[in-house]
Every structure is written in C-alpha cells, then in structure tokens.
C-alpha cells in the first residue's frame with residue numbers, strides 16, 4: 001500500500017536528488033512523483049507516492065523533515081503506524 | 092577581494108583557528124589566501140588523516156573541525172572520514188576544491204562529483220556557484236554542523252568561484268534558535284513510568300556528551316540511584332569507576348551490564364540509538380522493558396524500538412525534570428552484586444603480556460589520559476579495561492569502525508588541547524592504514540604516545556574466523572609485518588619493543604613519562620581473544636566466555 005508524502009522543498013541544487021536518495025536509502029520505493037513550482041518562488045511542491053513492505057513511514061517522515069532543504073512535510077499514511085523494525089539484521 | 096579570500100575571512104569570523112588539509116590544483120586559490128591569514132593549517136600526509144584529525148579536534152573542543160582537500164582524489168580521500176563523522180554525529184566542515192564550473196560535467200582532470208558522492212553521509216552539503224553566496228554558505232554550514240544532532244557538512248568550491256572578484260565584505264550572521272523543551276504530556280508519561288518501575292536502567296550513549304549534558308546526567312544518576320550502562324560512545328558519561336556504573340553493554344559488553352539490561356523493566360535511553368552492536372538481536376533486547384527515549388533527534392524515536400515515552404530536545408532541561416524518589420534498593424543490590432560477581436579478572440596464566448591488564452594499569456597510572464583507538468580487538472580491550480572520567484577522554488570510531496582512525500585522532504586531540512596527554516592504542520593492522528601520519532607528529536612536534544598492540548594478525552577478524560568459520564583462517568596473517576621500532580625511528584620518533592610480562596611496568600613508565608612522541612611496540616599472543624562475546628544474531632544474554640576462565 002502506498003503512502004503519500006507532500007513536501008515543500010527549496011529550489012536549490014541537489015535538493016530533489018537528496019530527498020529522493022534519502023527515501024530510497026531508508027528502504028522505500030518511489031512509485032510516483034509530481035512536482036510543481038513557480039518560476040518566481042524559491043520553493044517547490046513535491047508529492048510522492050512511496051511504498052515499503054516493512055519500514056515505518058513515520059520514521060521516514062522524520063528523517064525527511066531533518067533535511068535542511070525541506071521546509072514542510074505532510075504525511076498521509078496508508079495505515080495505522082507500523083511497528084518499528086523487528087527483524088535482526090546485524091552481521 | 093577574491094572568493095578564496097572571502098572564504099578564509101568567513102572561516103575566521105566563525106572562530107576557526109585550525110584547518111587540517113592537503114593542497115592541490117583546484118584548491119590552490121584557498122591555499123594562496125591562507126598565506127595572509129592567521130588561520131593555522133596542519134598539513135597531514137593523506138587527506139584521510141586530515142579528516143580524522145578534524146573529527147577528533149571537534150570531539151575534544153566541541154567546535155566543528157575543519158578539513159580541506161583538492162578536487163578528485165583529494166576529495167575522495169576524505170570520504171571515509173566524512174562517513175565516520177556522520178555515524179558518530181561529529182560536527183565537521185569539509186571544504187573541497189572543484190574544477191571550474193565551466194568544466195563541471197565534462198569529465199575534466201580531477202573532476203569527481205563529490206557533492207553527489209557524499210550525499211548519503213553528510214548532514215548537509217553545498218556546491219558554491221556564486222562568489223556572493225560564500226558568506227551565507229559558510230555561516231549556514233557551521234550552524235548546521237553543530238545544531239541539534241551534529242554531523243558533517245561538505246562545501247564544494249569550484250576554482251573559478253574561488254578566483255572570482257567580489258566587492259562583498261559584509262559577513263553573514265546566522266540566527267541561532269534555542270532548542271525546544273520536551274512535550275509536557277510525554278514528560279508526565281515518563282515520570283509515571285519511572286515511578287512505577289522496579290528494575291529501571293539508564294542506557295547512556297554519546298548524545299549526553301554531545302549535548303553538554305554530562306553534569307545533568309550525573310546528577311540524575313546519582314540522585315535516582317538508577318544503575319547505568321553505557322554504549323561504546325557513552326563511556327565516561329558517568330565515571331566508569333562510579334558504583335552506579337554497571338558496564339558497557341552489547342557485543343563485547345560486560346556480563347553484568349548485559350544481564351542488567353535484559354532483566355530491566357524500564358530502559359531510559361539517554362542519547363543512544365539502539366545500535367545493533369549494543370542491542371544484539373533486536374527482538375530479544377530487554378524483552379520486558381518499557382522504553383523512555385531521550386534524544387535531540389526526532390528521527391531516532393521509534394526507529395528501531397517502540398517507545399512508551401519520547402523526550403525530545405535539550406537533555407540539560409529534560410533530565411532534571413525526571414523523578415528521583417524511587418524505591419529500587421533490591422534491584423540496586425542485585426545489580427551491584429552481579430557486577431562484583433562478574434568483575435574482570437587479571438590473573439591470566441603465563442608470562443606473555445596480557446593486554447587487558449596492561450591497559451588497566453596504564454589508565455590507572457594516569458587518570459587524565461585521553462585515549463584514541465583504532466579498530467579491532469585492542470579497541471574493545473580499551474573500552475572494557477580503561478577507566479574514563481569524561482566522554483571526551485575516549486575517542487573511538489564507533490559507528491563506522493574505521494581502521495586508521497587512531498593516530499590521526501591523536502593528532503587532532505593534541506592540536507585541540509596542546510597541554511594534554513594523549514595515548515593512541517593501535518593494532519598492527521590498523522596502524523598501517525595511516526602510518527604516514529607519524530610524519531605529521533614529527534613535523535608539529537606532537538608528543539603522542541602510541542601503544543601498538545601487535546598480535547601479528549588482523550586479530551578481530553581472526554577471532555571471528557576461529558569462532559564462526561571453523562578455524563578456516565583467510566587472509567588474516569600479518570607475521571611479515573615490518574619492524575615497527577625501525578619504522579617509527581625512521582620517522583624520527585622514539586620507539587621500543589616489549590615482549591614479556593615483566594617488562595610491562597617499565598614500558599608503562601617510559602610511555603607515560605616521555606616528553607616527545609613515542610611508540611611502544613608490544614607483542615602479544617596472536618591467539619588472544621576478546622571476551623565476552625555475544626555472537627552475531629544472538630540476544631545479549633547469550634555470551635561466549637573464555638573456555639578456561
């Protein structure tokens with residue numbers, strides 16, 4: 001099931017790739033992206049549909065919020081909050 | 092003024108005193124500007140040495156460490172150190188030269204996309220496109236590096252921007268917002284949990300030192316009497332000699348600390364992050380405990396373990412708000428008794444050098460010693476057997492576990508605090524990863540003491556092959572090591588070798604009283620192992636111990 005993340009990000013070099021990179025690195029796949037910006041604005045609106053079989057989307061949203069270029073995060077989770085990771089993954 | 096001069100001025104305004112670095116083509120305008128600046132530049136002999144030294148400098152001073160390198164290979168040589176700072180939450184600012192903007196994207200000589208390459212391991216990064224942006228970017232970079240949960244910031248500076256003329260001199264002032272207070276509802280929940288706990292434990296990590304909350308943490312531990320366990324980075328948050336301190340937890344933690352955590356009914360996690368080396372198998376970690384998580388970083392809450400109360404924000408205000416009137420004397424007694432029952436033993440048989448005992452004696456002989464470590468068995472022995480009165484007495488590559496950290500970290504610590512006494516404990520594998528930095532010690536007359544623990548092997552890997560790969564040893568033999576005493580001497584550093592137990596006291600004396608840099612090459616039994624050990628994938632109550640013990 002997909003979650004929706006609506007972000008306001010600064011229109012600066014690297015902001016888009018940094019945001020997408022973080023989302024994928026933290027275990028989510030991106031199934032759709034929509035962006036809108038107005039030439040005059042220093043910001044850009046980004047709406048993402050994202051998906052992960054296991055990871056908590058609330059944790060992801062908090063990671064995204066920490067990005068310096070991200071000014072606003074709005075999460076529409078597809079379900080009740082997922083439990084944090086339980087599997088033992090360490091080597 | 093040129094962009095490079097403006098950059099140097101902005102660094103001065105930030106209060107930077109020292110830069111660790113290595114020059115090259117694309118960063119030459121900045122090196123030129125440095126000749127007219129009071130900033131002190133420390134030339135290491137490899138960029139990895141520069142970034143590790145900047146990291147240790149930041150850990151000791153609490154201010155961002157600054158390192159600098161040229162484009163291409165200079166920049167890529169910084170990568171391991173940037174990752175190290177990222178995983179240990181250390182504020183550093185790394186400045187790299189870049190090819191001129193007109194050539195970027197053409198595979199120019201020494202062009203790599205360091206901005207793109209480091210994105211996953213920086214807190215934030217900048218590519219400066221316009222000379223006018225320099226003051227703002229420097230101001231922001233230092234602010235981002237140190238605020239909240241600290242971390243590395245990279246600034247990539249193309250050569251044409253560094254050479255561009257600008258009228259700008261007005262420098263940028265970054266507004267400094269205060270840190271927030273914990274949510275009152277969560278605080279009330281936490282207070283309730285603590286009051287009703289029977290077997291509470293304070294699980295302390297590096298965040299306490301980073302937040303400058305050591306006094307508040309100690310005051311709370313003291314007043315509440317709650318037993319304390321620490322992560323590798325949390326050592327020293329309470330003095331490790333303190334009776335409330337049970338030990339380090341985790342893979343190479345103490346038996347007492349691991350059992351204490353496993354039996355607890357309330358874990359108060361203060362500036363720690365449920366790292367797998369600390370928790371062992373996560374679903375069996377402190378299985379009956381409720382959790383209060385206190386941290387500066389909201390993204391840590393609930394990342395790996397469900398929390399019952401989360402206290403975000405400044406630990407210095409949150410800790411004093413916790414209740415201290417607890418009735419846990421049975422639990423305290425159990426914890427203390429177990430600590431005594433499982434105390435380390437130092438009566439190893441034979442006349443070979445028993446490293447845990449040697450390390451214990453060194454730290455007993457000089458309580459103010461700062462110890463930097465490399466990575467492997469020797470690093471775990473330091474964590475287990477040395478005593479720390481402050482977190483910044485123990486500089487270790489915890490999250491990344493990067494061999495090669497030890498000697499450059501010793502350099503950074505001595506530059507940060509010139510009067511201090513610093514010991515680097517290294518291994519025969521690790522020291523070779525940044526052996527060239529012995530030349531930096533000589534150049535700046537840094538009186539680093541080096542204890543080189545030589546087991547003629549990559550000991551920690553050898554131990555795992557022995558225990559978990561049926562003694563099938565693969566590429567861990569280092570019996571053809573160079574003569575380390577000769578190596579040190581050829582760098583102009585005094586050195587001596589010890590091989591027998593009866594030489595240990597003399598060696599400690601010589602090491603600790605040396606006025607200049609010195610290396611003690613200590614040969615130990617190649618088959619010595621680190622105990623106890625929680626095997627990978629097991630819960631922390633499954634601890635392997637030495638067969639004969």
Ligand SMILES: Cc1ncc(C[n+]2csc(CCOP(=O)(O)OP(=O)(O)O)c2C)c(N)n1
Nearest residue numbers: 467468469492494518519520521549550551
């Ligand atoms: C840069 C790097 N490469 C590889 C490793 C994997 N590794 C962890 S411990 C270790 C052996 C370290 O040997 P040594 O420095 O001699 O220390 P000892 O374990 O023998 O005390 C290795 C290879 C690492 N941690 N860092």
